[in-house]
Amino acid sequence: MRTSGAAAQITLIVCATVIIVAGIGLLSIGAIRHTPTISMAGTSASFLGITMMALTLIHRWITTTDSARQQLAAAAREHHSEQTRYVAASAAVQQERERNRRDLRTAQEQMDLDLTAEKERLRQELDDERSTISREAFQLGVMMERSGALRHPDAHSGTVVHLPQRPAPPHQRTGVPH
Numbered sequence: 001m002r003t004s005g006a007a008a009q010i011t012l013i014v015c016a017t018v019i020i021v022a023g024i025g026l027l028s029i030g031a032i033r034h035t036p037t038i039s040m041a042g043t044s045a046s047f048l049g050i051t052m053m054a055l056t057l058i059h060r061w062i063t064t065t066d067s068a069r070q071q072l073a074a075a076a077r078e079h080h081s082e083q084t085r086y087v088a089a090s091a092a093v094q095q096e097r098e099r100n101r102r103d104l105r106t107a108q109e110q111m112d113l114d115l116t117a118e119k120e121r122l123r124q125e126l127d128d129e130r131s132t133i134s135r136e137a138f139q140l141g142v143m144m145e146r147s148g149a150l151r152h153p154d155a156h157s158g159t160v161v162h163l164p165q166r167p168a169p170p171h172q173r174t175g176v177p178h
Contacts (some may be wrong), residue, residue, distance in 0.1 A: 006065070012056040020049030 026042025146149050 011054055013053055016049045016052035016056065018049075019052065020046050023047070023049055029064050 021043030023042045026045060027039050028042070030036065030039030030042055141150070
C-alpha cells in the first residue's frame, strides 16, 4: 500500500528521531561502560538519524509547492480578470465604433437630404429670378415698342454718305496684266 507524500515524510522523521534517540542511548551506554565500539555505534546511529531528518526536511522544503501554487493561482486569477477587462474594453470599443459609424451614416444621410433641399431651393430661387428678369425685360420691350424707340427708320428718312472715288491702280488702267 502506498502512502501519501506527507505521511511518508512524517514516518521518516519519526524513524529518524527514534534512531537519534537510540544512538544517543548507545553513546551514553558506551561512555558509562568505557566501550568505544558501543559509543562509536551510538554516534554513527545519531549521525544517521540526523542525516535522515535533514534529508527529509530538505526534500520536503524542495517539493512543497504550496506557496508557489498559491502564487500561481493568484496570477491565474489576475490573468483571468485582466482578460475579462480586456474583452469588456474591446467590446466597448467595438460598440463605440459601431455607434460612431451609425452616427456618421445618419449625419451623411441628413447632409444629403439638406443638400438636396438646398439645391431645390436654389433652383426654385433661380427660376423665380429668371422669370422675374424675363418678365421685366418683356415689359421693358413692350414699353420701348409703345414709345417708338424700337421702330425701324424708313429708308427715305436716312442720309446716305457717299465716299470719294479713288483712282484705279495702274494695272487696271492700261489693261496689261503684270
